[in-house]
Every structure is written in C-alpha cells, then in structure tokens.
Amino acid sequence: MEKQKQESWRMLEKRGAACRLKGDAAGCAQAYYEAARCDRFLRSQREHYSSYLFTLHYLPGISAEELARQHFVYGRLYRDELVEMEAGGREADDAATAGRRLRIGFLAPDFLESSAARFYEALLDLPQDDFEVFAYSLTDIADGFTRHIWLTAEHARVLPPHDIEASEHAIAADALDILVDLGGHTAGGATLMLLAHHPAHMIIEAVGWFDTTGLPTVDFLLTDDIMDPSGREHLLMEQPLRLPHAWCFSPSKAMCAAREREERRRRKRASGDIPVRLASFQNFLKISDDVLDAWHKILDHAPQAQLCVQDTMCVPERVAELQRRMDAAGLPMKRVTIRMGSDCYLDDLAVQDLVLDTFPYPGGAMTATALYLGVPVLTLRGDSHSRSVGASMLETVGLPELIAADGGQYVEKAVGLCSMPEQLSRLQDRVWSTVRSSPLCGRRAFRSAWQQALQQCSHSEYENFTKNRKTT
Numbered sequence: 001m002e003k004q005k006q007e008s009w010r011m012l013e014k015r016g017a018a019c020r021l022k023g024d025a026a027g028c029a030q031a032y033y034e035a036a037r038c039d040r041f042l043r044s045q046r047e048h049y050s051s052y053l054f055t056l057h058y059l060p061g062i063s064a065e066e067l068a069r070q071h072f073v074y075g076r077l078y079r080d081e082l083v084e085m086e087a088g089g090r091e092a093d094d095a096a097t098a099g100r101r102l103r104i105g106f107l108a109p110d111f112l113e114s115s116a117a118r119f120y121e122a123l124l125d126l127p128q129d130d131f132e133v134f135a136y137s138l139t140d141i142a143d144g145f146t147r148h149i150w151l152t153a154e155h156a157r158v159l160p161p162h163d164i165e166a167s168e169h170a171i172a173a174d175a176l177d178i179l180v181d182l183g184g185h186t187a188g189g190a191t192l193m194l195l196a197h198h199p200a201h202m203i204i205e206a207v208g209w210f211d212t213t214g215l216p217t218v219d220f221l222l223t224d225d226i227m228d229p230s231g232r233e234h235l236l237m238e239q240p241l242r243l244p245h246a247w248c249f250s251p252s253k254a255m256c257a258a259r260e261r262e263e264r265r266r267r268k269r270a271s272g273d274i275p276v277r278l279a280s281f282q283n284f285l286k287i288s289d290d291v292l293d294a295w296h297k298i299l300d301h302a303p304q305a306q307l308c309v310q311d312t313m314c315v316p317e318r319v320a321e322l323q324r325r326m327d328a329a330g331l332p333m334k335r336v337t338i339r340m341g342s343d344c345y346l347d348d349l350a351v352q353d354l355v356l357d358t359f360p361y362p363g364g365a366m367t368a369t370a371l372y373l374g375v376p377v378l379t380l381r382g383d384s385h386s387r388s389v390g391a392s393m394l395e396t397v398g399l400p401e402l403i404a405a406d407g408g409q410y411v412e413k414a415v416g417l418c419s420m421p422e423q424l425s426r427l428q429d430r431v432w433s434t435v436r437s438s439p440l441c442g443r444r445a446f447r448s449a450w451q452q453a454l455q456q457c458s459h460s461e462y463e464n465f466t467k468n469r470k471t472t
Contacts, residue, residue, distance in 0.1 A: 009038040009048070016051060023284045023318040025058035043164070043193070046077045050189030057211070057361045057386055060288045064384040068235040071214030074189075075237065081196040082216060102458050105134040105176045105200060106153070108208060109187035113145040113252070115365030119207040120182065122248035122446050124152050130451070134174055138167075138190055161190065168194045176200035177458040181218065184209020192218075202457045205238060207247070210364065211386040212236045220457060222246055226392040227385045235384055241453055245396045245439045248446035249368040258346035259373055265351070266374075266432070275335075276305040276418045279352035279375075281345060281366055283312045284322050286358035290407060292329040295356065297411045299332055302418035307331075308352065310339040312366075349373060353424060354417055359407075362390035368440060371397055374432035376424075378414055380404050397438040399431070 016031035029052055036048035053071055056062065075082070106124055111117070126133055135153035137146070138161040150156045155174070159167035171179065171194065179200035183191030186209060195203055198217045205213050206222040212235065213221075220241035221228070228240045251259070278298070280287070287309070299305060309326075311318055319338050327333055342348075349355075350373040357363050357379035363370075367377050367390050379390030381403050391403045404410035417424045439445055 009035045009040075009044075012038065013048065016048075016055075020055075020285065021313075021315055021317060023321045025055060025285045025288070028285070029055040029059060042077065046074075046193060047188035047190075049074055049077060050185040050192070053185045053211075053214070055285070058285045058288065060290045060360055062360075064232075064235055064387070067384060067386075068212060071212050072237060074185075074214035075216050078196050078215065078217075101128075101130055101132045102177045102454060103132045103134065103175060104454060105136060105171060105174060105179045106182060107136045107171070107179060107191050107194065108138070108182040109190050110139045110141060111135065111137050111146045111149040112141065112143050116182065116186075116208045117145050118250055118252065118365050118368065119247060120149070121152075121250040122443055123180065123182075123206060123450065124149065125443065125447055126451065126454075128154065131454070134176065136167075136171060138187075159194075164193050168197055168199050172197075172199040178202045178204060178454055180204045180206050181213075182206055182208030184211070184213055202460060204241060204457065210389055211384070212238060219460075221385070222453075223385060224392055226395050227388040232384070241457065243446070243449045243453060245392075245446065245449075247368065247393055247396060247440060248443060249365075249372065249440050250443070251369070251372050251441070255346060255369060255372060258350055261347060262350040262373060276302065276421065276424065277308065277351065277353040278305050278356055278414070278418070279308045279310070279349070279354070280356050280358065281310045281312075281349050281370070282358050282363055284309075284318045286361045286363075287322065287325075288358070288360065289325075289329070290360075291356075291358050292326060292331065294407050294411050294414075296329055296331050298356070298414045298418070299335060301411070301415045305418045306335045306337070307356075308337045308339070308348075310345060310348065311341040314340045314342070316340065346373065349375065353428065354378060354414065356414060357390045359410075360387050362387065364389050364393075367393050371431060371435045371440065374428060374435070376402055376417075376427050376431050378402050378404065378410065378417075380407070380410055393440060396440045397431075397435050 012031050012035035016028050019027035019031055032048050032052035032055060036045050036052055039045040039048055056070060124133060133153045134155040135149055136157045136159050138159055140158045159170055181191050181203060184205055192213060192215055195215060195217050203218050204220045204222055205218050214237050216237060218238050221236055221238040223240045224242050224246040233240060295307060299307060319340055323338055326336060349370055352375050355370045355375055355377040357377055359380040362379055370377050379394060381391045382388040394402050404413055
C-alpha cells in the first residue's frame with residue numbers, strides 16, 4: 001500500500017508536467033495539488049504544493065481572498081520549524097550595524113538570463129560604500145548574465161541545492177542584515193525551503209515571485225500602491241514594503257538592438273490602410289477562457305484587426321491545443337495566427353500595434369519588453385498583488401488609460417483603439433518616446449528608493465514570527 005501511495009504521487013507529478021506541456025492549466029493545478037496531498041515526504045510535498053500555487057494563478061474565477069488562503073496553507077508545511085523558532089525567539093541588535101556597511105544577500109534558484117533577470121540588475125545595483133552584497137545561487141550552471149552578477153556582487157556563493165540544512169547554515173554564517181529572496185514559489189519553492197529558520201535579520205520577497213509566499217518567516221514583500229493599496233494587507237503573509245514604483249526594468253543587449261532596428265523601420269514605415277495588429281506573446285497557460293471570450297468580442301467588433309498569439313515555449317502540442325480552444329470559442333481563425341515560442345521574438349513583437357494582456361495572470365517581463373519596444377499594452381486592473389502587475393507597470397510609465405477596470409472595459413478600449421488608427425498611432429509614438437525615460441527604466445530613482453527601504457528594514461525591530469500574522 002505504501003509503495004502504491006508513493007507511485008501515486010510520482011504519477012501525478014508526471015501528469016502535472018504533461019498538462020503543462022499541453023497547455024492545460026486546470027489539469028496542471030489539479031495534478032500538483034493531488035501530488036502534494038498524496039506525498040509522504042515533506043520536502044517533495046512542499047515542492048508539489050509550490051507548483052500548485054504557481055499554476056493556480058492561471059485559473060479564472062478564484063477570489064483574491066481564496067488565492068491568499070491557498071498561499072497561507074503553505075505555512076502549515078513548516079509547522080515544526082515555526083514551533084522551534086517560537087521557542088527560541090530572536091532579538092534584533094541595531095547597534096551592531098552602526099558604522100559599518102549593511103550586509104545584503106540575494107537568493108535565487110539561478111542567476112541565468114531569464115525574464116525575471118531583467119529586474120534583478122536594479123536590485124543588486126548597490127553602492128559598495130554603504131552595502132556589502134552577497135549573491136547565492138542554487139546551481140553552478142552559468143551564462144553571461146551569471147558572470148555579470150558575479151562581478152556585481154562582492155561575494156558569490158553556489159549553495160548545495162539538495163542539502164537544505166547546509167545551505168541555510170551557509171547563509172546564516174554570513175550574518176546578513178537582509179536577505180532578498182528572488183525565487184518564491186518558482187522552481188518548486190526551492191529558495192523558500194532555505195528560509196524556514198530565518199537565516200538573516202530580515203527577509204524580503206522581491207521580483208522573482210509575484211505574490212505572497214504564505215511563509216511566516218518572510219518579513220516583507222516588495223510592492224507599491226498599485227499592487228497592494230491600503231486595505232489589501234490581509235491578502236499578504238508579509239508586511240508590504242512599498243516603493244514609489246516596484247519595477248525597474250533593465251533591457252538586455254538583444255532588446256536594445258531590437259529597439260535600434262525598430263527605430264530604423266519606423267523612419268521607413270509608410271502609412272496606409274493596413275490591418276491593426278493585435279498580439280499576445282505570453283505563455284499559453286495564461287490564456288484563460290475569459291481571455292478568449294474577450295478576444296472573440298474584440299475581433300467581432302473590429303473586423304479590420306488581426307491577432308497574433310505566440311507562446312513562450314516551442315511545443316507543437318500547445319499550439320494545437322490553443323488552436324482547438326480558440327476554434328471552439330468561435331474566434332475568426334482566418335484572422336488569427338498561432339505560433340510556437342522563438343528566441344527571435346523581439347523583432348516580431350516590435351512591429352505589433354497593441355498587445356492584449358492576459359488575465360487573471362498578466363504579463364510581467366513581456367509587458368515591460370513590449371513597452372520598451374514602443375508597443376502599447378492593454379491590461380486589466382487586478383484585485384490582488386499578482387493580478388495587478390500589468391497595472392503597476394502601466395501606471396509607472398504614465399499610461400493609466402490602458403488599464404481596464406473589468407473585462408467589458410477591456411473589450412471597449414481595444415475596439416476603440418482599433419477603430420481609431422490615428423489615435424493608436426499617436427499612442428504608439430508616445431510609448432516609443434517616453435518609456436525609456438520613465439521610472440520603469442529609471443535606475444537612478446529606483447536605486448535611491450530601494451536603498452532607503454533597505455536602510456529602514458535593517459533597523460526594524462525583529463518581530464516574533466507569530467505576531468500580527470494570518471492564521472493558516
């Protein structure tokens with residue numbers, strides 16, 4: 001019986017991976033939830049539940065309160081460690097930081113080039129006169145971005161990913177004032193497992209994860225007034241650490257080159273009666289039934305528009321599945337192009353007229369990339385941290401008119417822009433000319449606010465982890 005149970009969660013784990021490759025978000029979430037429920041090993045149970053939480057964001061119809069509650073349940077998987085911490089207690093020693101540099105650590109599953117990496121650079125850009133920076137990776141695999149981070153950080157450590165205790169002790173030995181986690185529930189929550197005994201004076205969850213962690217040993221969540229306005233604190237296990245703008249985007253060399261090519265094309269581009277090019281360059285798992293319904297209405301009311309949908313993965317089965325779903329939803333498939341993911345997507349993205357963001361799981365790095373390339377993005381104003389990422393970025397670049405209050409307004413705004421090409425063209429020119437100088441790409445202003453926030457956190461009195469925390 002025990003062997004059957006073990007085989008059961010292994011099969012469910014494989015089913016979750018298969019659903020992900022197929023583009024079946026609901027099946028993926030169900031499989032990982034059942035795997036966590038059946039698993040008898042605590043470490044892999046935590047990993048499966050993290051995967052479940054990640055995929056839960058793809059699904060519509062879940063209230064913000066229920067989404068938060070599912071994250072808070074994650075804390076129960078650390079009940080033994082939390083009891084141990086409660087018994088031991090901990091005192092802050094602010095005097096120990098006087099007259100020395102603050103010791104700031106950054107923990108990530110890896111520091112490889114990725115969508116999240118485009119937001120790492122600004123966080124690690126700290127002056128050596130005031131900060132001693134540590135970078136911790138759970139893999140020794142490296143690329144050009146890794147080497148850049150290793151040069152940026154004063155200390156670089158590769159932690160043993162399969163030895164949680166040794167990794168946690170290695171972090172604790174560096175006596176950090178603040179540890180910034182860049183992993184959250186990505187990679188099966190691998191970095192969160194190193195935070196159970198609170199290996200630093202303060203812990204901040206930052207841009208590598210897009211929601212509350214549900215883990216009581218994480219003190220702060222980096223955010224702003226758009227993602228977490230006053231009154232939403234009950235949706236977070238952490239205390240909100242609000243910056244004027246939570247996002248600072250650093251385009252890659254490839255993105256800069258794509259913008260230069262687009263600048264040359266823009267000078268040669270002729271005006272004329274051409275179709276409006278709508279697009280979504282997102283993970284197909286983000287395309288919910290509610291999104292398909294909205295796109296159907298937009299194309300019905302904007303007969304001059306075409307839609308290009310491109311995945312982030314190169315998997316033919318996902319294209320076939322989305323083709324089936326879109327056809328069943330009644331979209332005019334003669335005006336729809338569906339593509340697999342490609343490393344050469346930047347030039348294709350740059351020539352689009354309007355990006356239609358997904359919901360309830362909006363774009364992050366893809367939204368920032370489109371804006372940097374001069375392409376407007378239409379998004380939905382969400383009711384939680386994760387669902388408000390697109391709104392936060394559009395407010396940051398000064399384009400609140402591209403934030404829809406609900407699905408009906410999302411359709412209305414898209415149809416309006418499609419029917420007024422001159423207005424859409426002026427909007428594109430505005431995006432092109434202002435985003436690079438906006439706070440989204442403004443390293444200096446972000447660095448000042450981020451440094452101030454780190455200073456304040458380092459002098460915060462350490463609270464017992466049970467104080468003011470949500471019950472799970």
